[in-house]
Amino acid sequence: MRKILTILSEYGYWGEELVGPLETFDAAGYQVDFAxxxxxxxxxxxxxxxxxxxDPPLGRAVVSEEMAEKVKRLEDPKNPRLDNPIILSEWLPDRPYWSAEKFLREMEAxxxxxxxxxxxxxxxDAxxxxxxxxxxxxxxxxxRVHDLILGFYKLGKPIAAECYGVTCLAFARDLVERKSIIRGKHVTGHCKEYDYLDGTGFVGSDLNxxxxxxxxxYILSDATAPDGEYHGNFGREISVIVDYPFITGRSTADSYTTGQKLVEVLEKGLRRYGW
Incomplete structure (x- = not known):
């Protein structure tokens, strides 16, 4: 059985961006662990x-009645599926400060x-x-998220990310080389036209x-340069890019396709799609 490690924020994930891939993985018979x-x-x-x-930038509703019910079922406190996720702060080590008194020993550890x-x-598997x-x-x-990404990258395993999750790929860098792992690659992610003018908020906070x-x-365009490219595909309903080992989805509407393409990467050897 294939296993997928799925990382989620504690400050709010977009429901369909979990449900879409999760349903696809379930249909493929995969085990999914959460962190x-x-x-x-x-x-x-x-x-x-x-x-x-x-959704203000799109000027239309983006959550169907069916999807709302699916997310509510997943969120139901009686549903144990999201209980007891892996704790990244316990699994992965903390990086020492450069000014630490015993920096060399701490860095070795x-x-x-x-x-x-x-x-x-x-x-x-991904x-x-x-x-x-x-x-x-x-x-x-x-x-810690960066180190996890780098771990999968060094093992040559597929790495998928959606929307603002794609930013993690841009910032995942070896401490010596300091170059983004998506340099020279093709990716998509939340495009400028989709940015809110107001209302960016988080679970557990009244902050707007x-x-x-x-x-x-802009971050993805800079991180993929000079030989890669960011693809916003504004004006197209779906934007999913596969440039192995990366599978990236632009936003909510791309969730199912992101999951499907990851399955195709694992089962059919897909290495390029969408560009």
Whole structure:
């Protein structure tokens, strides 16, 4: 049985961006393990359960009645599926400060621990990072998430990411080379035209950031340069890019296709799609 490790934010994931791939993995007979930064059960962003919510940039509802019900069933406290996720802060080591008194010894211990995690990852066939606004808070600049991505990358295993989860790929960098692992690759992700002017929020907080804190399109364009490319595919209903080992999805509507293409990568040897 194939196993997929799925990382979720504790500050809100977009419901369909989990449900789409998850249903696809279930249909393929895969086992799915979940992980969060500190082990809290992940929670869907409220608009992703609301079929009346009108997405401001798109000017239309983006959650169907059927999808709202699916997300609600997954979120039901009586449903144990998202209970007890893997705790990233316990599984992966903390990086020492450069100014640490015994930096060399601490760095050696850190690298030894990372090598042990690398062995743990052999059991998994692929990694998925689910999107939504939550990843902005606790996944995008989380070095443990970066180290997990680098672990899959070094093993040559597929890495899928959706929406703002794709930012994690741009920032996953070897500490020596400092170059993004998506340099020279083709990816998609939340495009500039999809940015909110107001209302970027998170679960567990009353904070309204207004627009998102960064334009993801610009980050991905810079990270893939000079020989790669960001593909926003604005004006097209679906934007999913496969440039092995990466499978990236732009936003909510691309969730099922992201999961399907990851399955095709694993089962049919797909290496390029969408560009």
């Amino acid at each position: 969060t930064p500190t082990g809290k059960r992940p929670v869907a962003l409220p608009p992703s359960l609301d079929p009346t919510f009108v 850190y690298n030894n621990a990372i090598d042990e995690v690398q062995q743990d990852l052999v059991q998994y 990694l998925l990072i689910v999107g939504g606004s939550g990843p902005i808070v606790d996944l995008v600049n989380n070095h 950031m207004g627009p998102p804190p960064y334009p993801l399109e």
